[in-house]
Amino acid sequence: MSHFDRATGAEPRAADAGSESDSHAEPGLRSEPGTEAEPGRESAGDEDDAPDLAAGRRTESRLPPAEAFAALGNDTRVEILEALLELGADDAPVSFSALFERVDLADSANFSYHLDQLAGHFVRRGEEGYEFRYPGRKVVSAIFTGTLTERAQLGFFPVDGGCYDCDGDLHGWYVDDTLTIGCADCGTVHVSYPFPSGGLDDRSAADLPEAFHHYVRHHYCLAADGVCPECTGTVETTLVADPDESALDVAVEHVCTRCRYRLRSTVGLTLLDHAETLVFHANRGVDLNTEPFWAFDWCVSDARTTVVSTDDEPLRVRLALPCGGDELRVVVDETGTVVETTLAE
Ligand SMILES: [Zn+2]
Numbered sequence: 001m002s003h004f005d006r007a008t009g010a011e012p013r014a015a016d017a018g019s020e021s022d023s024h025a026e027p028g029l030r031s032e033p034g035t036e037a038e039p040g041r042e043s044a045g046d047e048d049d050a051p052d053l054a055a056g057r058r059t060e061s062r063l064p065p066a067e068a069f070a071a072l073g074n075d076t077r078v079e080i081l082e083a084l085l086e087l088g089a090d091d092a093p094v095s096f097s098a099l100f101e102r103v104d105l106a107d108s109a110n111f112s113y114h115l116d117q118l119a120g121h122f123v124r125r126g127e128e129g130y131e132f133r134y135p136g137r138k139v140v141s142a143i144f145t146g147t148l149t150e151r152a153q154l155g156f157f158p159v160d161g162g163c164y165d166c167d168g169d170l171h172g173w174y175v176d177d178t179l180t181i182g183c184a185d186c187g188t189v190h191v192s193y194p195f196p197s198g199g200l201d202d203r204s205a206a207d208l209p210e211a212f213h214h215y216v217r218h219h220y221c222l223a224a225d226g227v228c229p230e231c232t233g234t235v236e237t238t239l240v241a242d243p244d245e246s247a248l249d250v251a252v253e254h255v256c257t258r259c260r261y262r263l264r265s266t267v268g269l270t271l272l273d274h275a276e277t278l279v280f281h282a283n284r285g286v287d288l289n290t291e292p293f294w295a296f297d298w299c300v301s302d303a304r305t306t307v308v309s310t311d312d313e314p315l316r317v318r319l320a321l322p323c324g325g326d327e328l329r330v331v332v333d334e335t336g337t338v339v340e341t342t343l344a345e
């Protein structure tokens with residue numbers, strides 16, 4: 001069975017998606033120090049233009065998460081955020097009158113009240129009108145990606161390619177915001193990963209696997225490069241032997257030091273943007289950027305992963321990647337870093 005979890009302890013089944021860490025469920029509603037990239041914040045107490053990073057952090061308008069959610073718990077306020085997007089607030093400030101007209105509330109005092117509740121944390125009020133602050137823009141993105149509001153399902157649909165284990169046909173299904181691809185014959189799950197339901201819009205079942213491949217691959221490559229795919233915080237990567245509740249002998253675990261987001265995967269998956277691995281495949285006519293990664297057993301199982309360290313040494317594993325009759329052997333250390341590659345032709 002292949003393992004491809006994004007949260008510790010979650011079995012790679014679609015049904016478990018709902019019980020995962022909720023650290024990804026509230027895009028934009030965290031206002032951690034340093035997350036805001038906007039100069040010229042107009043709030044009181046912002047006189048401090050000290051050049052060093054710590055002093056320059058803008059913490060004065062942090063809103064506790066419960067208050068942030070409360071501020072959004074009103075249809076009119078959500079409508080105002082949507083109206084800002086529709087009226088082009090990404091490009092230029094939107095005037096009060098244009099917003100008021102768009103939201104279609106009879107009472108302008110009532111409208112002003114709701115707008116005031118958004119100002120500061122979600123919306124910036126300037127001389128020329130209203131613009132998004134970063135959290136407000138993220139809320140709108142989340143609404144349109146479907147992560148906050150919709151529940152979609154998609155029954156079994158055929159997926160190109162064959163099972164790495166038994167060569168059977170692949171199929172996919174979408175439940176609980178998670179897309180899963182597995183073997184229709186032997187039942188092996190090749191990949192199961194949360195995918196915003198907005199990604200189903202405008203895509204046929206035939207197009208979906210390609211988008212899914214890019215989305216998941218980029219998340220794992222970001223984490224492997226030390227950047228949290230959820231909050232851009234710093235990610236620490238470690239190899240883990242005999243991980244809990246996992247059929248893998250060795251897994252890679254990525255943990256964000258800021259938001260505690262966790263991703264667990266096979267070791268092979270961290271090689272998807274490793275230069276020599278890419279070149280080895282490219283020279284044999286395989287493009288790892290576009291070829292669905294679940295086609296490779298070294299990527300979605302640990303069948304080709306061997307522990308090469310002894311008990312009292314830091315964990316170290318070797319992967320043997322076959323392609324075109326040759327083999328690339330890659331040694332990975334306890335931090336997930338490639339320390340040696342050998343080509344066997
Ligand atoms: Zn199979």
Ligand SMILES: [Zn+2]
Pocket residue numbers: 228229230231232233256257258259260261
């Ligand atoms: Zn994070």
